[in-house]
Amino acid sequence: MSAETSSLAAALPDGMVITDPDILAGxxxxxxxxxxAGTPLALIRPTxxxxxxxxxxxxxxxxIPIITRGAGTSLSGGSTAVDGAVMISTxxxxxxxxxxxxxxxxVQPGLFNSEVKAAAAAxxxxxxPDPSSFEICSIGxxxxxxxxxxxxxxYGVTTDYVLGLQVVLADGRAVRVGGKQLKDSAGLPLTKLFVGSEGLLGIITEVTLRLLPPQGPASTVVGVFDSVHDASRAVLAVTGEIRPAMLEFMDSVAINAVEDMLRMGLDRxxxxxxxxxxxxPGAAGAxxxxxxxxxxxxxGAGEVFTTDDPAEGEAFTAARRAAIPAVEKLGSLLLExxxxxxxxxxxxxxxxxxIAADNQVMISVIAHAGDGNTHPLIVFDPADTAEADRAQTAFGQIMDLAIELGGTITGEHGVGRLKKGWLPDQVGPDVMELTALIKNALDPDGLLNPGVIL
Ligand SMILES: Cc1cc2nc3c(=O)[nH]c(=O)nc-3n(C[C@H](O)[C@H](O)[C@H](O)COP(=O)(O)OP(=O)(O)OC[C@H]3O[C@@H](n4cnc5c(N)ncnc54)[C@H](O)[C@@H]3O)c2cc1C
Structure with missing residues (x-):
């Protein structure tokens, strides 16, 4: 235990302040x-x-700066350590x-999404809400x-299910916002302010979630297309008429990477x-x-396959969920x-x-297509500095393109540390100033997750 953290160690249960470099490295x-990524001063795992x-x-x-960490599956560098910070892992x-x-x-924040689902199902x-990472990411x-x-x-995203929160503010006070009531117009909608705040405004220590009756049985339709363009037109043809319960997209690189990993007979x-x-339900489903x-x-789908068998449907859903880990095997990724x-x-x-052709880099695209939310995965070899530079250029150009098209640099992963350079281009100077005003009001010393968003 370093002298620097001994007064914190004295205030917490024995062994809760960890300074072992081997553990911190993880x-x-x-x-x-x-x-x-930096090296934290200490790790705390509170209960x-x-x-x-x-x-x-x-x-x-x-x-001392604080980085709050759930399960560390952030794809935007939101839970990356900075030098000298205390890391609070939930x-x-x-x-x-x-x-x-x-x-x-x-729910306390450290439970995995899949464990929340299982407890509700019981x-x-x-x-x-079902991120592809649902078995490895925390509800916090x-x-x-x-x-x-x-x-x-x-069915909507996480914010549609958050009824209330307990949050520890930067000065150590704990506040409760919202609760189990389904409707609540008392005061400013602060619950919504903390949802999506990426550890910048407070540490979420308890979440009250809205639950639904169980989902009915689903039918699955799989379409095989010659081109990504045809598939993207097909998405519009569906979403122009109905809201499906799922509409996911994989390109040929992702299909082949998943097939390499799962050997399930996808059309290479x-x-x-x-x-x-x-x-x-019933006739409406048909x-x-x-x-x-x-x-x-x-x-333009050459083949369309339909099944009511939940196991077959889950196999295709699992294939789509496996796409990021499968493409990760092809090289280092810059993930959009x-x-x-x-x-x-x-x-x-x-x-x-x-952009892939112009920069001569491989970009695989997978997408929550029904939301218009895509994950271009830029694959590169970090040892090839010229290719790594081209990958970085493509990373920026893709965000520029999304902004030009009236969209967003991040549909669900957050700005984190990796995308903040593009946020002002999306939201403009007044919104950046408003964001800084809110941050300064809640965390005047800038100790919570420094380097994220702002
Ligand atoms: C294979 C793979 C697939 C993925 N698929 C999806 C997907 O389909 N949809 C999707 O949205 N995301 C997806 N993600 C990204 C990631 O899983 C999500 O962003 C997830 O919500 C992060 O949860 P975590 O517990 O790992 O958080 P962390 O990575 O630990 O933290 C993420 C951010 O939240 C902050 N934070 C964490 N806990 C708290 C807390 N208690 N209080 C305050 N701030 C906190 C951190 O400071 C950080 O800024 C995927 C990731 C992987 C690796």
């Missing part, structure tokens, strides 16, 4: 693998709000209480990034794959499936998260292909 990076408050008060007194804050009477759950309820991280996912095209010659689902099938066929209004989706997808 907390430097998140899934963005930022080479500029209660009280312990978070003690840590934050100590950091405030000593002007991994041991794992309690949950599901309340069937109010169809809600009160009471006959459903927590919908989901709230802090306003995470999306596959069924969000129909396909230019693109769309995986759609309808969970509408109509939706027919509409999706027609939309795929009339936009750009989104556009739906009619501009074909322009975005065509534009990304042009």
């Amino acid at each position: 907390y430097r990076q998140d899934r963005a693998f930022d080479p500029a 209660s709000t009280d312990q978070v408050q003690t840590t934050v008060r100590w950091c405030a007194e000593n002007r 991994e041991k804050m794992r309690e949950i209480a599901v309340d069937p009477a109010t169809r809600s759950a009160v 009471e006959g309820l459903w927590y919908p 991280g989901n709230v802090a990034t306003n995470a999306g996912g596959l069924c969000c095209v129909k 010659d396909a230019g693109a794959l769309l995986v759609a689902q309808s969970d509408a 109509q939706e499936v027919e509409l999706i099938r027609n939309a795929f066929e009339s936009n 998260d750009v989104g556009v209004p739906l009619p501009s989706l074909p322009d975005l997808i065509d534009g990304v292909a042009k």
Whole structure:
């Protein structure tokens, strides 16, 4: 234990302040693998709000920055360590209480999304938001990034399910905003302010979530296309008519990378794959499936496969969820998260292909296509400095393109540290100033997650 942290150690349970360099090394990076990641001064793994408050008060007194970390799956460098910071990991804050009477759950932030889903299901309820990383990311991280996912095209994103929060502020006070009530107009909508705040405004120590009755059985429609352009037109043909329960996109690089990993018989010659689902009951469901099938066929799908078998449907969904880890095997990734209004989706997808050709880099595109939210994955070899430079250029050009098309630099992963250079171009100087005003009001010393967003 360093002398520097001994007064914090004295205020917390024995062994809670960790300064062992080998353990700290495991907390430097998140899934963005930022080479500029720093080394924290200490790691704290609290189990209660009280312990978070003690840590934050100590950091405030000593002007020590704080990085809050859930499960470290951020793809935008949001939970990357900075030198000399105290890292507060929520991994041991794992309690949950599901309340069937109010169809809600009160959850500590460290529980994985999949564990929240399982606890809700045990009471006959459903927590919908389903990031592809649902088995490895925390609910606190989901709230802090306003995470999306596959069924969000129909059921909405994390913020649509957050009823209330407990948040430890930068001065160590703990506040409660919202609660189990389904409607609430009392005061400013502060719950919404903290959702998506990426650890900049406070540390979320408890979340109250709205739950739904279980999802009905879904039918799955898979379309195999020669080109990404045809597939993106097919997306518009579907979303112009209905809101499917899922509408996901993979290009040929992703299809082949997933096939290499899972060996499930995907068509390696396909230019693109769309995986759609309808969970509408009875005749309405049959109509939706027919509409999706027609939309795929009339936009050039060479093959369309339909199934009501949940296991077959899950196999295609799992294939799409596996796309990022599968493409990660091809090289280092710069991972984008750009989104556009739906009619501009074909322009975005065509534009990304042009950026790849212009910069001579491989860019695989996967997408939560029904939301207009794409993940261009720029694959490069970090040892090839010329290629790494071209990859960086493409990274910026893709965000510029999304902004030109009236879209966003990040649909669900957050700005983090990697995309903040492009945020002013998207939102403009007045919104940047407003953002800084809010940050300064809540964290005047700038101790919470420095380097993120601003
Ligand atoms: C293979 C893969 C697939 C993915 N698919 C999706 C997807 O489909 N949809 C999607 O939205 N994301 C996806 N992600 C990104 C990532 O999983 C999400 O951003 C997730 O919400 C992060 O959760 P986490 O617990 O890992 O948070 P972390 O990475 O630990 O932190 C993320 C951000 O939240 C802040 N934070 C974390 N916990 C708290 C807290 N308690 N209080 C305040 N701030 C906090 C951190 O400071 C940081 O800024 C994917 C990631 C991977 C690796």
